Amino acid sequence: MPPAEIALSVEQLASLVRAQHPDLAAAPLRQVAHGWDNVIFRLGEDLAVRLPRRAAAVDLIDHEQRWLSELALRLPAPIPVPVRHGVPSELFPWPWSITPWYAGRPLPLVSPGDRRPYARPLGIFLARLHTPAPAEAPRNPVRGIPLGLRTEAFFRHLSAVPVERRPPVERLWRRLVATSVFSGPPLWLHGDPHPGNVLVEAGRLTAVIDFGDLTAGDPATDLALGWMAFDAEARRELRTAYAGEHVLDDDTWTRARGWALALAVALIANSDDEPVLAAVGHHALTEVLGEEDRT
Known part of the structure; x- marks a missing residue:
């Protein structure tokens, strides 16, 4: 994980909230999560504050602020539409957001x-998200692109896979990457289809979060969730609900399997200090290879 270029303490964030949203200043704050790009604080019981940790993530906050309110209108589960915008200031130089807490x-x-109860609602969620995107939609250089453009990164990450699995993984990649490329109009994508961005409770899908990689392109990228989250x-059920x-x-389903393989080895290679994400990578790899065994 890259180091934070700017890290705010709870006390500094409290000053920032007080300066820009004084009506929320009395609500307690605590840090609850941080990823590669953003840090999340809980604000009171019902809100979250989302701030970029590094300059590369600033555009991602902008994308969420620009597009999520529009996308939420057609989606069957909540997404973190910002309810307040933070603007650059002397206290913090980048935009930031206040969103609902789910x-x-x-x-x-x-x-x-x-996890099976969540497969059908996620299939419906992705299907309703995957609509034609406007020309000004964000573009992501590593998501929604032709699968073949992931080849260099795939082989760079392959060395982290257990040695006995590397030959079948490489053979499968070469077959999947030869699948016909997506030829339709670019569709809206979540862009980061790992199950850590899915919140559930008591058999119910409560929210899909973290749209920082929001982009347009091949829906196969998002459909990789089928292998990253679920068994066969x-x-x-996810595929049937989506269809x-x-x-x-x-071909789209086959490319999705290829995306699951690419993302699996990437997670395995980059999650030494993140055991939950590493477990997602190993689960996805087992599912992708296990499906190969059945065919």
Whole structure:
């Protein structure tokens, strides 16, 4: 994980909230999470504050502020539409957001065998998200692109895969990457389809979060969630639910499997200090290879 270029303490963030949103200044603050790009604080019981940790993430906050309110109108589960915008100031030089706080556990904290109830609602969610994007939609250099453009990164990450798995992983990659490229109009994508961005509670999908990688392109990128989150039975439910709402051809599903393989090895290679993400990578790799064994 890259180091934070700017790190705010709770006391500094409290000053920032007080300066720009004084009506929220009395609400307690505590840090609850940080990723590669953003840090999250909980603000009172119902709100979260999301701030970039590094300059490379500033555009991601802008994208969320610009587009999420529009996308939320057609989605069947909540997404973190900013309810307040923070602007650059002497206290913090980049834009930031206040969003709703959503209850629920990240899906990786649910046993894989208990995740099936969430497959169908996620299939519907992705199908309704995947609509044609306007020309001014964000573009992401590593998501939604032709699968073949991931080849260099794939082989760079392959060395982190257990040695006995590397030959079948490489053979499978070479077959999947040869699948026909996406030829339709660029579709809206979440862009970061790992199950840690899915919140669930008591058999219910409570929110899909972290749209920092929001982009437009090949829907296969998002459909990689089928292997990253689920077993074969639940994955069939996700595919059936998606296909009930959106055209889903065999080539797109095959590319999705290729994306799952690329993201699996990337997570394995880059999650030495993140055991939950590493577990997601190993789960996805097992599912992708296991499906190969059945065919």
